[in-house]
Amino acid sequence: MGKPTGFLEYERLSEAYEPVPERVKKYREFVLRLTDEQTAIQGARCMDCGIPFCNSGCPVNNIIPDFNDLVYRNQWFEAIRVLHSTNNFPEFTGRICPAPCEAACTLNINDDAVGIKSIEHAIIDKAWEEGWVKPEPPAAKNGKKVAVVGSGPAGLAAAQQLAREGYDVTVFEKNDAIGGLLRYGIPDFKMEKHLIDRRVEQMEAEGVSFRAGVVVGHDDMPAGIANDAREMVSAEQLKKDFDAVILAGGSEVPRDLPVPGRELDGVHFAMEFLVPQNREVAGGPANPISATGKHVVVIGGGDTGSDCVGTSNRHGAASVTQFELMPMPPEEEDKLMTWPYWPVKLRTSSSHEEGCERDFAVATKEFVGENGKVTTLRACRVEWKDGRMVEVPGSEFELKADLVLFAMGFTHPVGGLLDAFGVEKDGRANAKATTDGEGCYKTNVDKVFAAGDVRRGQSLVVWAIREGRQAARAVDEYIMGESLLPR
Template sequence: MGKVTGFMEIERQPESYLPVVERVKNHKEFILRLEDGAAKLQGARCMDCGIPFCNSGCPVNNIIPDWNDLVYHGNYRAALDTLHSTNNFPEFTGRICPAPCESACTLGINEDPVGIKSIEHFIIDKGWENGWVAPQPSDVKTGKKVAVVGSGPAGLAAAQQLARVGHDVTVFEKSDRIGGLLRYGIPDFKMEKSHIDRRIEQMQAEGVVFRTSVLVGKDFPASVNNWAKETIFPEDLDKEFDAVILAGGAEQPRDLPVPGRELKGVHFAMDFLPQQNKINAGEKVKDQIKAGGKHVIVIGGGDTGSDCVGTSNRHGAASVTQFELMPQPPEQENKPLVWPYWPTKLRTSSSHEEGCERDWAVATKRLEGKGGKVEKLIACRVEWKDGKMQEMPNSEFEMKADLVLLAMGFVSPVAQVLDAFSVDKDSRGNAKASTEGESSYLTSAAKVFAAGDMRRGQSLVVWAIREGRQCARAVDEFLMGASTLPR
């Protein structure tokens, strides 16, 4: 490394945020990228640790020590090339990935880990500013055609990789814009959608064709079909394409089967969040779900719940409370016990810091209201004994609730897609496909592959990119007998 003792001399410098009072006035990004000098110093903190566990901690196996050193030496163009060699969309991961690589950092055993995510953010933004991110169209065409169903990070990564080796790729998306859950699941204050738009332009220049407002499958319920204008059946894709990749998201939300669930004012998070993204894009939304002036309760303590908190604060909610079923995790993990794996510990997001009451080990018993509209939530405290959840005696309480948002995760992909293709499913309802061997990512249906949430279930953006890249290689091998694409 260029600065062998850098980790001993330089402290971790996190990215800075705009003040809360300023950032909650709009839905724009508020994280301030590192300046050049700060980025170089942070790159210098990367130690010559011998075995860089950050590589394996990162699902796409980013070559982190290399681009840290390149940033330290000011060679930003080479750092970008190294970053792009493993990750098609570092502007996505540099903003919304929880950075499991940092949990695996060797320095993190007894010091603050290297700020890997902030350096990644710096590199890719530097690349766009200098015009270094350019289309990479293939010099030759194979004549093979591939359909990609779903335009989230898995579908986009697979499409880009396959286009770059000469295949004709068409991406089908049921929504009116490309991006999948990146577009309509991630709030703009975490990632503005201009980052998706310029990648679409790059991929179109590389030959990828995008078709929006198209459902692929059959027998969809009205809740899935609300944006699509056209339905294409599997047999149509079978006739036109040499391979099909199913890369949709895990969009079947976990419901809350309690009395009062049917009351107005009780919504899934993914009914609430996409509407605001549409408004931000300049569209009109009929009967938008608004949190302004309301007492909001978010049920679910994960990232989606946090996004509901941040959006509610920007609406001007009177109060926001977030409930989590599980007990409160420790504020500091036991590093000798869990390193280099992802630790269970208390995580406070920027949305929580903007205003939110959080409570743990709480179960909702029922919802009550008048005139068909929710007015309060009845809950209780729970404890875990012998692996089972039990209600604590005399712990029932109630809270005022004008808006209840269900953010308890997702259970599976939309079943109508997998059923339409006659794809075998695993015990969780995901497409059954192995990631190993000659038939990696291939489902039980002929020439139909699956990747991302469609195959592994609800997961991280970085895992979706990894699966999209690996699936692209498997499809290329299937079509050509061999592949030069990296895994």
């Protein structure tokens, strides 16, 4: 695949970014896509490795060597056909996926991995520019109806697969616009929302109906999650009106930190900060939480924390500090020990590069305030012994904090949704459903399936797309007795 000697002749070329002083002034994307010529050269680096572990490293099992080779040979139309055969929305994954495929790349054992993510990004953007991405309506309808609850990547993938197979699909979304946390959780500087809008237009042309502003079966919303519901639909009504229901909501209940001072003004969940900001960028009201001129502390070292850092920098924060409870990971992994699996190593995001102090093995003990507003954070150093966290004696310290954002992940989906359908939960309070064998993705309730974060817990967009596609096949088999949809 690619050029047999390409990996010996060409160096990895990563996508460039706009300069920090320019990009922090705005909320639009700042990644500069590779040119066609640069992409072809990167495709040439794909080795004829025999067993492409990148395929299995990718949750949707993208046929990576094939589209690398096609780009190298300047066969872009064929490349997007191959890419779309496994991934409904490569413009999402090509921007925000952490690229586990690259960690699994054979070349990554002792060299720089093939830039698979940048190649995927270039293929799909070129396909849209050339007008190759068009609606694919079914040749005929089958008279069956499916409801999809949640319009994130899992719900959208399931809906598109089923609509193309002839089903009448209705997607229900509690917010005023389609996209789930793709729209309201991910900042525009990482993924602009017109990318969602054009996919919605495509899917509407394929026969999918979208009903925004509708809550299904429950009214309990966790802090920080947008809720524009104008009406409610009962779980019983959906089961009555549709031949199958796919629950594809997100994992939306955030982890809290119940330490003294938690009630102070200025201490918030990350989504209480990020969601209103996305609304403001879309032309809505101003974000009620401002980081301008403030000393911001972000607690949590993952992607959500990084998004808080980038947004705070764009507000003009006086300082941004990010705490992580775990020890600082190594800057470079031991590839011979970890390959082809996703390694634990220090990852520095574009938001970190814009300005952020990072500190590891830190536990927050208390928030201190004046006149009801947080002013100081008290913390300590910790060590991990035999899997247990132990405070380092005499390590307490204080840090000025005007705004504290909790970005420690999400525990499980909103309980009311699963309860309304009577869906059995697993030990983590997610919907209980298997992913293999007969009845995969099916819950204990007849006609009700679950896919994405609502089933597997907080995870990646690419995993959500995979589960949505597989759930669509499971529903097709359940209703029709067999399915030609790919897994």
